[in-house]
Amino acid sequence: MAIDEKPDDSLLGRESERRVLDDLLDAARAGISGVIVLVGEAGVGKTRLLDYAAAESSSYATVIRISGVQAESSLSFAALHRLALPAIGALPRVPAPQQQALGVALGQSPGPPPDRFLVGLGLLSLLALHARERPLLVCVDDAQWLDIESRAVLAFVARRIQADSMGLLFAVRSDDGMPADLAGLPVLEVGGLDEQSAGALLQLVVSCEVPAPTALQIVTATHGNPLAILDLANELTAQQLAGAALLPEPIPLGQHLEEHYLRRVRALPDDVQRWLLVAAAEPSGDLVRITAASESLGLDADAGEIAEYERFVVVRPAFGFRHPLVRSAVYGGAVDAERRRVHRALAAVTPERDADLHALHRAAATVGPDESVASELEQAADRAGQRGGFSSRASLLSGSVTFTSDPERRRARIIAAAEAAATAGAARQTLDLLDLLDDRELDRVSRGRVLMARARVQALTGGYRAVTVTPRLLLEAGEAFGRDEPALAREAMVHALESMLTVQWDADGLTLRQIAEAATGLLEPHDVTVGAVLLRGLAAYIHGPYEDAVQPLRAALAMLESEELGPGDHLRFSFLGVVVALGLWDEAALRRVLQRGAEVARAAGALAALDAVLWTRSLVEARLGHLGTAEALLAEVNQLRPAIGFTPELSELYKNASYLGWRGGGLEVRRKIEVARQASDALGFGGAVCIADMGMAVLDLADGRYRQAYERLERLLREPFIQVTDNVLPDIVEAAVRSRRPTEAAEAAEMLRRIATANRSPWALGSLACCDALLADDESAEALYLSAIEWLSQTEARSDRARAHLLYGEWLRRSRRRREARVQIAIAVAHFDDMQAESFAARARRELDAMGRRTKDVAIETTPGLTPQEEAVARLAAAGATNAEIAQTLFISPNTVDYHLRKVFRKLGVSSRRQLARDA
Numbered sequence: 034m035a036i037d038e039k040p041d042d043s044l045l046g047r048e049s050e051r052r053v054l055d056d057l058l059d060a061a062r063a064g065i066s067g068v069i070v071l072v073g074e075a076g077v078g079k080t081r082l083l084d085y086a087a088a089e090s091s092s093y094a095t096v097i098r099i100s101g102v103q104a105e106s107s108l109s110f111a112a113l114h115r116l117a118l119p120a121i122g123a124l125p126r127v128p129a130p131q132q133q134a135l136g137v138a139l140g141q142s143p144g145p146p147p148d149r150f151l152v153g154l155g156l157l158s159l160l161a162l163h164a165r166e167r168p169l170l171v172c173v174d175d176a177q178w179l180d181i182e183s184r185a186v187l188a189f190v191a192r193r194i195q196a197d198s199m200g201l202l203f204a205v206r207s208d209d210g211m212p213a214d215l216a217g218l219p220v221l222e223v224g225g226l227d228e229q230s231a232g233a234l235l236q237l238v239v240s241c242e243v244p245a246p247t248a249l250q251i252v253t254a255t256h257g258n259p260l261a262i263l264d265l266a267n268e269l270t271a272q273q274l275a276g277a278a279l280l281p282e283p284i285p286l287g288q289h290l291e292e293h294y295l296r297r298v299r300a301l302p303d304d305v306q307r308w309l310l311v312a313a314a315e316p317s318g319d320l321v322r323i324t325a326a327s328e329s330l331g332l333d334a335d336a337g338e339i340a341e342y343e344r345f346v347v348v349r350p351a352f353g354f355r356h357p358l359v360r361s362a363v364y365g366g367a368v369d370a371e372r373r374r375v376h377r378a379l380a381a382v383t384p385e386r387d388a389d390l391h392a393l394h395r396a397a398a399t400v401g402p403d404e405s406v407a408s409e410l411e412q413a414a415d416r417a418g419q420r421g422g423f424s425s426r427a428s429l430l431s432g433s434v435t436f437t438s439d440p441e442r443r444r445a446r447i448i449a450a451a452e453a454a455a456t457a458g459a460a461r462q463t464l465d466l467l468d469l470l471d472d473r474e475l476d477r478v479s480r481g482r483v484l485m486a487r488a489r490v491q492a493l494t495g496g497y498r499a500v501t502v503t504p505r506l507l508l509e510a511g512e513a514f515g516r517d518e519p520a521l522a523r524e525a526m527v528h529a530l531e532s533m534l535t536v537q538w539d540a541d542g543l544t545l546r547q548i549a550e551a552a553t554g555l556l557e558p559h560d561v562t563v564g565a566v567l568l569r570g571l572a573a574y575i576h577g578p579y580e581d582a583v584q585p586l587r588a589a590l591a592m593l594e595s596e597e598l599g600p601g602d603h604l605r606f607s608f609l610g611v612v613v614a615l616g617l618w619d620e621a622a623l624r625r626v627l628q629r630g631a632e633v634a635r636a637a638g639a640l641a642a643l644d645a646v647l648w649t650r651s652l653v654e655a656r657l658g659h660l661g662t663a664e665a666l667l668a669e670v671n672q673l674r675p676a677i678g679f680t681p682e683l684s685e686l687y688k689n690a691s692y693l694g695w696r697g698g699g700l701e702v703r704r705k706i707e708v709a710r711q712a713s714d715a716l717g718f719g720g721a722v723c724i725a726d727m728g729m730a731v732l733d734l735a736d737g738r739y740r741q742a743y744e745r746l747e748r749l750l751r752e753p754f755i756q757v758t759d760n761v762l763p764d765i766v767e768a769a770v771r772s773r774r775p776t777e778a779a780e781a782a783e784m785l786r787r788i789a790t791a792n793r794s795p796w797a798l799g800s801l802a803c804c805d806a807l808l809a810d811d812e813s814a815e816a817l818y819l820s821a822i823e824w825l826s827q828t829e830a831r832s833d834r835a836r837a838h839l840l841y842g843e844w845l846r847r848s849r850r851r852r853e854a855r856v857q858i859a860i861a862v863a864h865f866d867d868m869q870a871e872s873f874a875a876r877a878r879r880e881l882d883a884m885g886r887r888t889k890d891v892a893i894e895t896t897p898g899l900t901p902q903e904e905a906v907a908r909l910a911a912a913g914a915t916n917a918e919i920a921q922t923l924f925i926s927p928n929t930v931d932y933h934l935r936k937v938f939r940k941l942g943v944s945s946r947r948q949l950a951r952d953a
């Protein structure tokens with residue numbers, strides 16, 4: 034029996050692995066998606082398991098198979114192109130933004146570089162549509178060698194499929210390590226065969242009886258690796274198999290298995306070896322191209338047939354090497370000069386339509402500086418960038434640097450490569466490229482670009498409190514650009530301000546005022562772009578006095594809410610828009626800015642930006658007392674984050690302490706907030722630390738721990754941090770009054786008075802009235818409490834309105850007006866219960882209990898048995914959204930929406946959307 038004949042599967046010892054695959058295939062057939070990553074060393078049979086899955090499902094499913102190729106790994110979306118091709122007929126039915134993004138990534142449509150998550154959504158929609166007609170199985174072999182962009186997109190799809198009659202199988206060589214973007218997906222470890230099965234396989238493929246001790250020695254030495262057993266059986270002599278001669282040392286396995294293939298290749302005629310090298314150097318597997326290059330090299334016309342006869346390659350149904358180890362052995366074992374000769378021949382036969390591959394062949398064929406090669410790689414890099422392939426752009430530009438002799442062009446290409454690597458989030462590659470530069474040789478603009486690139490990856494380096502350096506780098510970049518490059522200077526200062534808000538007081542050697550002063554000095558007086566107007570408003574806010582900042586802040590807010598503002602500006606400036614609206618105490622505008630930012634990010638498929646906006650919205654909604662809305666936003670964030678690569682550890686840093694504080698929950702909630710605070714503090718994320726302190730202060734105020742609340746917030750009073758300090762002034766006043774710190778309470782109230790008097794915001798005026806009431810004597814307090822309630826009733830700040838009723842009721846109780854106190858506190862209880870603010874509801878009930886009126890806790894009503902995603906689907910369906918609209922909102926497929934709706938109907942005992950809306 035020939036060793037490449039497929040043995041009976043029952044002898045491969047794969048029963049457990051096949052059962053797992055069968056479960057996946059059955060699920061896909063039943064309309065439930067599944068994903069498995071097969072991980073194991075070379076030769077253990079991962080490809081055979083893919084073969085098995087494909088064969089088992091071919092009668093009822095469409096099978097799409099692709100493999101990673103090392104030589105193709107720097108070609109952006111190369112694997113995606115091969116994967117999408119069989120399903121491309123469904124592209125016109127994909128939602129327009131996703132269709133456009135996918136078309137640009139595949140090089141089929143013009144347009145700006147798409148967000149890679151939008152490309153992922155496009156592929157998800159395309160495959161889901163394809164799977165409607167027939168279940169779909171996607172098999173990806175050697176996923177570790179896919180180009181980075183394609184693998185990232187596939188990993189995104191793998192995390193989002195749920196009910197699409199689709200299965201995804203990835204095979205990964207453990208020798209190369211698990212790719213980071215596949216981490217967290219379900220893994221099936223594929224090991225060697227057990228002793229009995231390995232012995233049976235050995236006996237099956239040899240023509241003589243192998244004694245048990247010899248068989249055991251072979252099985253033990255190969256660790257049951259099927260490929261090693263098959264190849265070793267072909268290599269061993271009859272005497273060795275019979276135990277009459279020593280076995281070879283070392284046994285071919287892992288690296289030795291590759292060396293084994295290389296020895297076999299070198300035993301072939303020279304022309305066959307060269308033909309194999311041509312095939313190994315051509316990643317497309319185009320046999321016509323391989324044949325043309327071989328003919329140009331004068332190789333024997335029968336060389337390819339001999340390689341096929343010797344079972345190094347297969348030609349049908351598609352050309353390929355018998356195993357990736359054969360390909361790497363052939364290519365890696367050739368001398369450099371021979372490789373260059375082969376690549377030169379391949380470049381000559383590569384058509385213009387494959388310009389990127391032509392550039393790679395030319396680069397591999399060239400030694401030393403060559404501007405034409407460098408320019409060709411640069412053009413390929415530009416094409417990759419236009420498709421959104423920034424990892425590929427960085428790699429291609431890095432390659433072009435190797436062939437560049439002109440110092441100025443070399444510097445320019447290094448900087449461009451570093452910027453692309455930074456955009457792709459490749460911190461180590463970015464810093465390695467920048468280390469090639471001599472700062473003394475850089476002009477001001479180049480130096481600014483270098484500083485910007487360093488700043489972009491600073492937080493990704495993993496260094497201790499690395500993020501705290503980012504604002505200083507960005508400030509230096511802005512100063513380097515100066516007025517020679519106003520757009521770049523403005524961008525640097527906007528990012529510097531944003532990063533400063535992230536690190537707060539922990540910024541390395543820098544204050545917020547320094548950034549404001551630098552931004553003011555760099556802006557041209559006639560610059561009325563949205564970035565310039567925002568910077569002017571925020572600089573005035575930071576500098577003070579507050580009275581002088583109101584008009585610039587209102588101008589900035591008006592521009593942010595202008596109908597003429599483009600989607601890109603909404604994405605870029607939503608975060609700073611929050612600072613502007615909070616600075617004006619305009620809670621309605623604050624919610625509008627964030628709502629618009631979320632809509633734009635959702636439409637663009639900019640999931641990282643959407644995550645940031647939704648997270649910020651959850652903080653704002655919690656602060657305003659819309660805890661149900663905050664909870665829904667957090668549920669969407671938690672659904673979204675695994676798809677964009679958030680690890681559980683990273684998610685732990687971003688606990689919404691404001692939401693947790695208002696919801697309450699005792700010691701466990703405090704523990705969660707404190708864990709997040711410590712982790713954030715260790716990394717230098719001062720903004721997250723500040724949010725944690727504010728959340729704990731809310732708990733302290735609710736529990737009557739006023740001294741602890743004041744101590745948590747005191748730094749915000751002593752070292753004001755613009756909108757953060759402003760917004761907690763009412764908490765500071767209450768904590769200071771109740772902990773007998775009248776001077777500090779009066780100081781905080783005076784700060785709030787200047788704000789409210791200048792901006793005349795109902796939210797600020799109501800909060801000020803409440804603070805004044807806490808500080809007033811008994812004759813003045815009541816009118817101030819009633820004024821606070823009246824002002825706050827005009828706002829969307831439910832939490833502040835409820836607290837005003839509570840404080841008024843507490844004052845009435847102490848004034849011995851118990852009946853009136855009960856009314857106000859009962860109103861507060863109703864508000865807090867409706868908000869599901871358990872901690873403050875408990876405080877209000879304690880007040881009622883103190884007056885001799887016992888209360889019962891009101892349970893929070895939740896929909897029984899629904900998962901967070903089912904609740905999200907049900908809520909949108911009840912509001913009248915179609916399946917397509919729900920799918921676009923939640924970033925799932927319409928099939929998954931339908932799947933969840935069926936479960937919702939069953940659990941709630943309804944049969945239609947109308948009933949769902951009626952019962953909602």
